[in-house]
Structures are given as structure tokens and as C-alpha cells.
Amino acid sequence: MSMVNIDWSEHLSVGVALVDEDHKKLVDMVNELFSACFVGVGDEAVAAILTAVIDYTQYHFAREEAFLQEHASPALEAHAEEHRQLTQQVLAIAEQGVSALSDDVLLFLRDWLTHHILETDKVSFAPYR
Ligand SMILES: [Fe+2]
Ligand SMILES: [Fe+2]
Numbered sequence: 001m002s003m004v005n006i007d008w009s010e011h012l013s014v015g016v017a018l019v020d021e022d023h024k025k026l027v028d029m030v031n032e033l034f035s036a037c038f039v040g041v042g043d044e045a046v047a048a049i050l051t052a053v054i055d056y057t058q059y060h061f062a063r064e065e066a067f068l069q070e071h072a073s074p075a076l077e078a079h080a081e082e083h084r085q086l087t088q089q090v091l092a093i094a095e096q097g098v099s100a101l102s103d104d105v106l107l108f109l110r111d112w113l114t115h116h117i118l119e120t121d122k123v124s125f126a127p128y129r
Contacts (some may be wrong), residue, residue, distance in 0.1 A: 002104050003100070004034055004103075004110050005031045005034055005035075006027045006030060006031060006110055006113070007021075007107060008024055008027050011059070011118075012027070012114070012117055012118070014117065014121045014122050014126075014129075015126070015128075015129035016067075016125045016128050016129060017116075017126065018063070018067065018120075019063075019064060019067070019078070019125055020097060022060040022063060022064075023060075023117055023121075025031075025056065025116055026056060026057065026113060027062060027113070029052060029053045029056055030110065030113055030127075032049055032117060033046070033049045033050060033053055033109070034106055034110075036049050037101055037106060043097075043098045044122060045098060046098040046100045046101065047097075048085050050098060050101075051094070052108070054087075054090055054091065054094060057086075057087070057090060058087065059063060059084075061080075061087065062069065062078070063082070064121070064124075065083065065126075068075055068080075071127075071128060073124060073127070074123040075123070079120060079124050082120055086112060086116060087109070089112065090106040093105055093108075093109070105111040
């Protein structure tokens with residue numbers, strides 16, 4: 001199990017404080033998951049962290065969608081659809097069980113998070129910087 005930590009830096013900032021704060025927390029939690037897998041803390045502890053990541057992700061996605069709705073953003077519908085797909089993907093990973101958390105799955109999770117921030121969040125939130 002290799003270390004695949006995400007480094008928070010300004011290139012991940014979307015320029016909206018509420019969203020950036022959530023993303024920092026999410027990056028911390030995903031990094032915690034990577035560390036737990038790397039160190040080998042046991043399946044139960046890893047499962048608890050993965051559940052926390054999923055819960056926080058759902059909370060965060062709902063907050064983003066509420067923000068876009070409040071601002072009558074034309075990006076809302078497509079953005080919410082991408083959130084639904086991402087949620088399905090991470091739930092499918094969780095369903096496989098933590099013993100299936102390979103390097104590939106962890107790298108997928110890292111890219112899942114960073115690509116969405118860089119490609120979708122940045123564009124959707126750009127008008128509200
Ligand atoms: Fe986000
Ligand atoms: Fe998003």
C-alpha cells in the first residue's frame with residue numbers, strides 16, 4: 001500500500017470560502033484514509049474512516065447544491081448529476097469492503113476528489129469568487 005496523499009495548495013482553491021473549507025476537511029479525511037491503509041490499522045478502523053468520508057462527502061455535496069440553488073446557478077443541474085455519480089462510485093467502493101481497498105482504488109478516490117474540484121467545482125463556483 002503506497003502513500004498517495006493529496007497536498008492542499010492554492011491550485012485546489014475555488015475561491016469561495018465555504019467550499020474551500022469543506023474541501024480542506026475532505027482532503028484531510030481522504031489523507032487519513034490513505035494513512036490508515038498504509039499503516040495497517042485494521043479493517044474496522046479503516047471502515048470507520050471510509051464511512052466518515054462518505055458521510056462528509058454527502059454533507060458537502062448537499063451544501064454545494066444548496067449554494068448553487070440559492071444563487072440560481074445554471075450549473076446546478078449538471079453539477080448535481082455529477083455528485084450523484086460520484087456518490088454511487090464511492091458507495092460501490094464501500095460495498096466491496098475495506099479488504100478490497102487496493103492501491104488502484106485509493107488512487108481512484110484521490111483522482112475522484114481532485115478532478116471534481118479542479119474541473120467541476122472551480123467552473124461552477126467561479127462566478128461567486
Ligand atoms: Fe466540492
Ligand atoms: Fe461539487
